[in-house]
Amino acid sequence: MNAARKKKLMMVxxxxxxxxxxTALVLYALRQNISLFYSPTQIARGExxxxxxxxxxxxxxxxxxxxxxxxxxxxxAVTDYSHTLVIMYKGILPDLFRERQGIVAEGMLLDDHQFxxxxxxxxxxxxxxxxxxxxxxxxxxxxxxKPRL
Amino acid sequence: xxxxxxxFSLVLALLFAILLVAVxxxxxxxxxxxxINAARVYVCGQFLFVAISYCCLTACFLNDDFTVIYVLTxxxxxxxxxxxxxxxxxxxxxxxxLWVAILSVWxxxxxxxSRELERAIRIRVLVVLGALSVxxxxxxxxxxxxxxxxxxxxKSTGRDLNPLLQDPGFLFHPPMxxxxxxxxxVAFAFAIAALWLGRVEASWAKWTRPWTLAAWCCLTAGIxxxxxxxYRELGWGGWWFWDPVENASFMPWLVGTALLHSLMVxxxxxxxxxxxxxLAISAFSxxxxxxFLVRSGVxxxxxxFAVDPSRGLYILIFLLVxxxxxxxxxxxRAQTLQNQRRLAxxxxxxxxxxxxxxxxxxxxxxxxxxVYPLLIDGLGLGKLSVGAPYFNTVFIPLMIPVxxxxxxxxxxxxxxxxxxxxxARLNKEIVLSFILPALLLMVLEKKINAGVYLxxxxxxxxxxxxxxxxxxxVKQRGMRDIxxxxxxxxxxxxxxxxTMIGIAVSSGYGLQDDVKMAPGSHAMLAGYTIEFISExxxxxxxxxxxxxxxxIHNAHHHAEIxxxxxxxxxxxxxxxxxxxxxxxxxxxxxxxxxPLDDDAWSVRLYYKPFVRWIWGGGFLIVMGGLCxxxxxxxxxxxxxxxxxxxxxx
Amino acid sequence: MKKxxxxxxxxxxxxxxxxxxxxxxSLDPHEVPSAQVGKALPAFKLPTLESDKIFTPAVLRxxxxxxxxxxxxxxxxxxxxIFLMELAQKGVVIYGLDYKDHPNxxxxxxxxxxxxxxxxxxxxxxxxxxxxxxxxxxxxxLIDKTGVIRYRxxxxxxxxxxxxxxxxxxxxxxxxx
Numbered sequence: 009m010n011a012a013r014k015k016k017l018m019m020v021x022x023x024x025x026x027x028x029x030x031t032a033l034v035l036y037a038l039r040q041n042i043s044l045f046y047s048p049t050q051i052a053r054g055e056x057x058x059x060x061x062x063x064x065x066x067x068x069x070x071x072x073x074x075x076x077x078x079x080x081x082x083x084x085a086v087t088d089y090s091h092t093l094v095i096m097y098k099g100i101l102p103d104l105f106r107e108r109q110g111i112v113a114e115g116m117l118l119d120d121h122q123f124x125x126x127x128x129x130x131x132x133x134x135x136x137x138x139x140x141x142x143x144x145x146x147x148x149x150x151x152x153x154k155p156r157l
Numbered sequence: 158x159x160x161x162x163x164x165f166s167l168v169l170a171l172l173f174a175i176l177l178v179a180v181x182x183x184x185x186x187x188x189x190x191x192x193i194n195a196a197r198v199y200v201c202g203q204f205l206f207v208a209i210s211y212c213c214l215t216a217c218f219l220n221d222d223f224t225v226i227y228v229l230t231x232x233x234x235x236x237x238x239x240x241x242x243x244x245x246x247x248x249x250x251x252x253x254x255l256w257v258a259i260l261s262v263w264x265x266x267x268x269x270x271s272r273e274l275e276r277a278i279r280i281r282v283l284v285v286l287g288a289l290s291v292x293x294x295x296x297x298x299x300x301x302x303x304x305x306x307x308x309x310x311x312k313s314t315g316r317d318l319n320p321l322l323q324d325p326g327f328l329f330h331p332p333m334x335x336x337x338x339x340x341x342x343v344a345f346a347f348a349i350a351a352l353w354l355g356r357v358e359a360s361w362a363k364w365t366r367p368w369t370l371a372a373w374c375c376l377t378a379g380i381x382x383x384x385x386x387x388y389r390e391l392g393w394g395g396w397w398f399w400d401p402v403e404n405a406s407f408m409p410w411l412v413g414t415a416l417l418h419s420l421m422v423x424x425x426x427x428x429x430x431x432x433x434x435x436l437a438i439s440a441f442s443x444x445x446x447x448x449f450l451v452r453s454g455v456x457x458x459x460x461x462f463a464v465d466p467s468r469g470l471y472i473l474i475f476l477l478v479x480x481x482x483x484x485x486x487x488x489x490r491a492q493t494l495q496n497q498r499r500l501a502x503x504x505x506x507x508x509x510x511x512x513x514x515x516x517x518x519x520x521x522x523x524x525x526x527x528v529y530p531l532l533i534d535g536l537g538l539g540k541l542s543v544g545a546p547y548f549n550t551v552f553i554p555l556m557i558p559v560x561x562x563x564x565x566x567x568x569x570x571x572x573x574x575x576x577x578x579x580x581a582r583l584n585k586e587i588v589l590s591f592i593l594p595a596l597l598l599m600v601l602e603k604k605i606n607a608g609v610y611l612x613x614x615x616x617x618x619x620x621x622x623x624x625x626x627x628x629x630x631v632k633q634r635g636m637r638d639i640x641x642x643x644x645x646x647x648x649x650x651x652x653x654x655x656t657m658i659g660i661a662v663s664s665g666y667g668l669q670d671d672v673k674m675a676p677g678s679h680a681m682l683a684g685y686t687i688e689f690i691s692e693x694x695x696x697x698x699x700x701x702x703x704x705x706x707x708x709i710h711n712a713h714h715h716a717e718i719x720x721x722x723x724x725x726x727x728x729x730x731x732x733x734x735x736x737x738x739x740x741x742x743x744x745x746x747x748x749x750x751x752p753l754d755d756d757a758w759s760v761r762l763y764y765k766p767f768v769r770w771i772w773g774g775g776f777l778i779v780m781g782g783l784c785x786x787x788x789x790x791x792x793x794x795x796x797x798x799x800x801x802x803x804x805x806x
Numbered sequence: 807m808k809k810x811x812x813x814x815x816x817x818x819x820x821x822x823x824x825x826x827x828x829x830x831x832s833l834d835p836h837e838v839p840s841a842q843v844g845k846a847l848p849a850f851k852l853p854t855l856e857s858d859k860i861f862t863p864a865v866l867r868x869x870x871x872x873x874x875x876x877x878x879x880x881x882x883x884x885x886x887x888i889f890l891m892e893l894a895q896k897g898v899v900i901y902g903l904d905y906k907d908h909p910n911x912x913x914x915x916x917x918x919x920x921x922x923x924x925x926x927x928x929x930x931x932x933x934x935x936x937x938x939x940x941x942x943x944x945x946x947x948l949i950d951k952t953g954v955i956r957y958r959x960x961x962x963x964x965x966x967x968x969x970x971x972x973x974x975x976x977x978x979x980x981x982x983x
Contacts, residue, residue, distance in 0.1 A: 026518065027518070030522065033551050033554065037550035040546070040547075042529070042547070043541060045542075063542065075753060080671050080673055080750075089939070098671075099759075100671055100759045104731070109942070110941075110942070114544075229888075230885065309887075309891030309895070309920055310887065310888060310920045312920075316884050316885075435816060453827075453831060467966070473824065473827055473828060473831065476827070477824055481821065484820055485817055487816070488813040488814045528823065528826065531827070532826050535826045
């Protein structure tokens with residue numbers, strides 16, 4: 009193999025090496041950091057993993073928002089009109105958080121009806137519901153029409 | 158009346174754009190110079206009528222003409238006049254009109270500044286730009302007409318501009334971004350023109366470079382402004398969220414940077430032609446992909462425009478035609494280009510190539526993270542989101558080789574160099590890069606955060622290496638003959654280092670605290686005492702709310718700031734207007750959360766050291782780019798050199 | 807030859823991406839199947855916004871009508887108001903359900919944004935909306951002459967959706983007794 013060929017081979021190997029390292033990094037990072045969304049119904053059915061970073065959401069149940077007197081702990085319930093989930097959070101709720109609005113929360117599930125949130129998300133337009141929540145609500149309704157056997 | 162004139166002008170602009178595409182192309186086929194040269198007239202015509210159309214829309218806003226639906230939904234009687242000017246691009250339709258207007262401006266500039274360019278290329282560039290204009294103006298007229306009227310609601314006061322957009326930063330951020338996105342279309346047009354023609358002049362890179370540089374400066378400025386604006390406006394101390402809309406602007410920037418460096422190689426050494434062409438096509442393609450992602454509703458984002466599937470479909474078809482077509486053209490024709498000289502393994506040319514490879518890969522990882530939710534949803538595997546941790550995990554390691562190369566590349570010779578010689582020359586700088594940050598951190602913070610240390614080492618490396626190369630150059634040529642390109646490069650690289658310092662320190666040593674505070678109470682943060690002094694009622698032109706008075710003090714410092722909670726009258730949307738106590742070396746940031754019972758508020762306090770350096774660095778990068786752009790050689794041209802025709806395979 | 811294959815790679819990557827974009831467009835988040843479709847309106851009795859009359863399902867009987875859920879605090883409702891005004895002018899019968907709103911705010915909003923409604927029920931605590939399964943505002947129900955819900959649209963009502971989903975259904979249910 010002459011010198012020019014060798015250089016080219018080295019170049020190709022280097023690029024392939026970089027690409028494989030990066031691909032591995034990407035796959036690893038994706039697996040660690042994607043969070044699947046679960047609706048209250050799915051959680052009630054036990055489909056969601058506990059003690060694992062996931063997202064949940066639903067409509068905030070009116071009258072369910074309770075704030076602690078001393079610190080910034082708060083808990084509230086979300087529903088997809090089929091099942092309800094209690095979310096516990098410590099911190100400042102976003103401006104668009106309101107009862108009977110759709111929200112999404114990130115955090116960890118403790119059991120089939122309690123969730124500890126690390127962050128609570130609401131969207132810009134107060135009438136725009138997060139699509140995951142909309143989808144979950146639609147599914148819950150479909151289930152009501154065709155009950156699970 | 159004015160709205161009708163605006164619409165009519167837009168139609169005329171479309172006509173001129175069509176003529177721009179059809180007539181010179183026909184002229185090239187039948188070789189009639191008169192038809193070919195008519196391109197000049199058509200470019201001017203298009204510009205004129207697009208400008209008229211844009212001015213008409215602006216006039217409708219200033220006149221509060223609520224019979225125009227777009228004005229009704231994006232403005233209000235109580236909106237201050239300068240925000241009315243911005244409201245023109247506050248919604249989808251108007252922002253597309255701005256896009257078209259900026260495209261016409263770039264076309265006019267290309268037409269004006271390219272007199273010396275060989276006609277075969279110049280005309281093709283204008284034709285390609287004309288074709289893009291046709292696509293965009295058609296899109297406007299077919300799906301996004303800003304001049305639609307309504308006569309039902311006559312007593313409305315207007316729906317008002319989204320409050321988050323009512324901010325000075327918003328005055329400049331979108332136009333800057335669009336100047337960048339659209340500016341890359343010029344480099345794109347140059348690439349397509351060269352592929353169309355079937356040959357690449359030796360001067361091709363020289364001609365493309367200033368346009369790319371100008372667009373890149375605008376995009377850098379736009380991204381920097383956007384980040385600064387998000388920090389101030391979104392209330393939660395963040396300045397980058399890896400949100401799809403942000404990624405949509407960042408990806409073209411990454412490729413644009415790679416393109417800039419690759420053009421350097423192509424110009425000086427006539428190497429890497431195919432790679433440069435591909436980058437030129439990709440930069441603008443990413444601008445288009447970004448537009449699609451943001452406006453089609455395919456991805457949900459904090460600041461995506463209103464969803465309309467017909468728009469999404471049109472843009473997708475447009476993408477297929479433009480990007481698919483150009484990539485096919487590239488695959489077919491790129492073989493007619495060959496490198497004149499081989500690339501030495503250790504040389505400035507190969508360092509630049511490696512740099513653009515890393516930037517390209519970084520762009521691909523960002524693209525992957527941005528569209529991954531779409532892929533998964535499309536495969537029916539569920540609804541997931543890819544958060545900041547993914548991007549940070551993947552992107553940050555990629556920046557390490559980029560920064561290393563930044564310091565190394567400027568010291569390498571173009572033809573070939575040896576690693577040993579390089580090391581010998583720079584061993585002091587390498588050692589200092591490790592020692593100085595360690596010393597600084599130990600003295601100032603008494604503990605070393607690994608991530609911050611790494612960032613500072615990289616930044617120090619770039620700064621020291623740049624200082625060294627600057628010093629060498631001054632010794633060689635004296636202060637007067639350094640050259641604006643060189644100064645620009647040094648400034649831009651130093652700007653990157655400054656931004657890196659800002660990011661590293663603010664992320665590593667920043668502090669945050671959520672507390673419950675009532676007037677009269679205080680909290681401690683980073684050695685400062687923060688007192689909530691009082692709260693008062695707030696009324697503004699189109700909002701009302703509460704205004705709080707906070708005092709921040711320690712032994713050397715004493716300042717009062719006023720965070721607000723606003724509720725905008727139209728839409729009853731609550732908004733946090735946080736207050737920041739700014740000094741060059743740290744920010745103290747206070748955001749009001751929600752009102753709690755008994756007078757108290759939930760309050761978020763931030764201590765952000767060196768955060769201003771992030772945007773200071775961005776500013777430095779833009780200045781560097783502008784400096785390089787001022788080089789005389791872009792404004793004086795000699796006759797074109799013989800073309801670079803290689804024997805076909 | 808080999809070089810040519812490399813050059814096709816960017817094109818191929820793009821086509822794969824475009825494929826997923828295409829699929830993404832058809833994943834329309836506005837498709838919401840509704841359990842109420844085919845059922846009669848639940849019984850309700852609400853005060854009207856404009857007078858002392860009472861708002862009940864009986865008010866809606868006799869025509870194919872739209873029941874539009876809206877509120878003065880709903881920014882998106884302003885978007886469809888122009889279109890609703892157009893429809894009202896063309897003779898479409900529209901009733902309103904004012905959702906979790908203060909009557910004074912609602913009246914002021916109508917003053918500004920126009921009133922296409924024959925009558926408006928004031929659902930201050932939202933109980934009737936819960937019975938209807940309303941997610942939020944705006945929503946529009948299509949109700950036939952006998953008071954059975956025949957279609958439901960969640961979100962802003964646009965010309966396209968009207969043409970695509972409502973027109974045929976209205977024609978069909980008008981033709982029924």
